[in-house]
Amino acid sequence: MTKDDQMAFETILVEHAAAIEAQLRQILDGRALAGEIARPERLMAAMRHGVLNGGKRLRPFLVMESAALFSADGEAAWRVATALECMHCYSLIHDDLPAMDDDDLRRGQPTVHKAFDEATAILAGDALLTLAFDILADEATVLPPDRKVALMLALSRAAGVGGMVGGQMLDLEAERNRPDEAGIIRLQAMKTGALIRFACEAGAIVAGAPAQDRERLAEFGSAIGLAFQLADDLLDLTANASQMGKATGKDAAAGKATLVALHGATWARSQLQGLVDQAHALLEPYGERAALLKEAAKFVAVRSN
Template sequence: MDDFSFSAFETVLRRHARAVETVLDRLLSPALCDGEIARPPRLLAAMRHGVLNGGKRLRPLLVMESAALFDVRQETALPVAASLECVHCYSLVHDDLPAMDDDDLRRGQPTVHKAFDEATAILAGDALLTFAFDVLSGEDSGLSASAQVQLVRLLARAAGLGGMAGGQMLDLAAEHTPQGESEIITLQAMKTGALLRFACEAGAVAANATAEDRARLAEFGTAIGLAFQLADDVLDVTETSDILGKTAGKDIASGKATLVAFHGVDWARRQLDGLIEQANDVLAPFGQKAETLRQSAYFIARRQS
């Protein structure tokens, strides 16, 4: 993509980020939701620390841009995007725990268990995960009942046993058991790819789009999910902690197998080129309306942090 501009795309990314952060800030305010007895201040503060601490908000952008392909209103897409971001941030809070990846730094700030304590971080992650489905199933979402049910089920599957949580389990096992290339691809498709695939498919579901369009966006999500993890693995061995906003070199230090460890950085970059091309081909039927999604694929594969 010769005409791609990181600064121009990041401007679009920030615009989407501000929109979803406004929603998240409101949803995670001290004000009670219907039926709630209380919102414990320390738990709420930990949840806000884990969610409102920066971040690219790439997944919300994918939700909103995939929805825009079908002219879904932003007001309808935003709760879906916010729900997904709650699930993503819960995963980061738990991923950073000493029993998992044991990280002290996230997005350039202390991780939740460092800023608070381990027990509070566990509960903050639990609360963010369950809160996501509260938001997604809201009565005033603007979604059809059928779309809501499908989105709840898709997000549960993307986050759960056969998705992100299952992938994290496989990733932990990979620290102690030698992994082949096919095993690495499977765990990465679950741990990282599942939520990205949901983000892309969600817009079509929200619009009650055709099965063909849903499948096309799911394929796009699969391609960028592979690209995201592959780019992450390249960055882990080529960039510093200051650049990444998290600890660099952890995979090498833990002896964890990655595709980059198997094949090298040059191979990985060639694979990323192919995934960008695949993503562009999948989006071709949507024409100019998919331009931001096309740019997102390039950004994912070529990002520096």
Template sequence: MSPQSQPLKTRLKACAEDVAQKLERMLSEDPRGAEQYRPPRLLEAMRHGVLNGGKRIRPFLMIETARMLGYEHPGALRAACALECVHSYSLIHDDLPAMDDDALRRGKPTVHVAFDEATAILAGDSLLTMAFDIMADEKTHYKAEVRTELVRGLAQNAGIGGMAGGQSLDIASEGRSITEGEIRQLEQMKTGALLRFACEAGAMLAEANAKERAAVTRFGTIIGLAFQLADDLLDVTSTSAQLGKTAGKDQKAKKATLVSLHGIEATRAELNTLITEAESLLAPFGSQADTLTATARYIATRKN
């Protein structure tokens, strides 16, 4: 059976294992390049934060988008690992007492609980900077201009105008009434930015044409919206045991979400509309898009 014909869950699991194994090698004790020494406790905290399971949806989207566009190269896995480092750093910092103050992540103690707050901050910082080291390496792509575009895209989607900015808006929204437009803005930044970039980066790696890149970038935008809507639904319909993290956090923090604004059924209806658009965007790619199409459906219907 070719990888393309395997069930989605099999492909997701295989990709997650590939990413974990690659990150484990990257997070060895041996210094790289200009590095002088890797402090063991900090390294252990980084490993705790990034090697603790998870579906690796963002790496999967990047690798599968690149594959759909004809790019199958070990560099795609490296770029995907860089993206996962940024995502994991954001989770470590989001869980801190100054942010969401969470003790559980993927069913395990969060980094600041397993170690301490200072080490958790440094572990997040180190994963973030490591991501750019990986992305800028010539082993990620043989063309310097492609690597430059990947680095710039990751920086813009992770920073003030993307994920970090979205987290700032989210914190500022707690306990106060905000508009639907403001909710959508913060969610598109906090959650959607890296998911959109995952798809756009796949097109960058494949050096896709403008039409192809526009289609997969829009697909990534839709996936980001769908992922957040599904997350908001799970927060109000699932238990902590089912989620592997604390359930009901949004309600407890009095955060405004589209679920709290429109209700469960209307949110599910919007999810269905988004997935229909996602499928139409991928239709021109034929059977090569089957995996990404199945991924869109999975994101909308997942249980954790």
């Protein structure tokens, strides 16, 4: 990816991020919805702090672009993308807690438990997790019932005990018992990769695409999910806190098992190129329609924060 290509792609990503931010602001309105009794202001403020704080919004972008491959309904895709970002932000709020990764900064701002308190941060994460499924189920997400059910099932599996949450458990266990290479790959595929895989598959689900397309997009998501984590581990080793908007060097200081720690930075960069090539090959059947998703795969591998 040339510098000009990267800048052009980042401009598109920023435009998508602004659109999803507008959706999130609307969703996080303080007015109670039908069936709700009240929305406590402190809880809503903590949720907004954890969500409306910038970020690349890569996962919503992947939902939108995977949906665009099949000319899916754009409004429905935006709703699914918003639900996924609520799920992702919940995971970040909980991941930052003292009992987990214990981070004071996220995207250059105090983490939710620092800006508010631990109990409020836990509840804000809980509320965002629940809100993700509220968005998918709401009648405003105009999709056939079978597609809604498929989305909720796929997101549950990606986010739950066999996906992101299970991966976080494996990550905590890895601090005591260092996993081998296969264990690291499984951990990362669950903790980081599962939601990225869902993001790519979700567009095909929204569109009602055939099973083979769902699987191809899911495989694409798996490839870039692994690339995302590999690049993240490289950045933790080489970048500084101002670049990343959070503390760096923590993995090495904690003796965490990562593929970069196991094989070194040179090996990791070679692997990243291989994963980008794999991702591109999976998108070949879609021709020029997949151009932005191909750029996303490159961006994941070369990003600087």
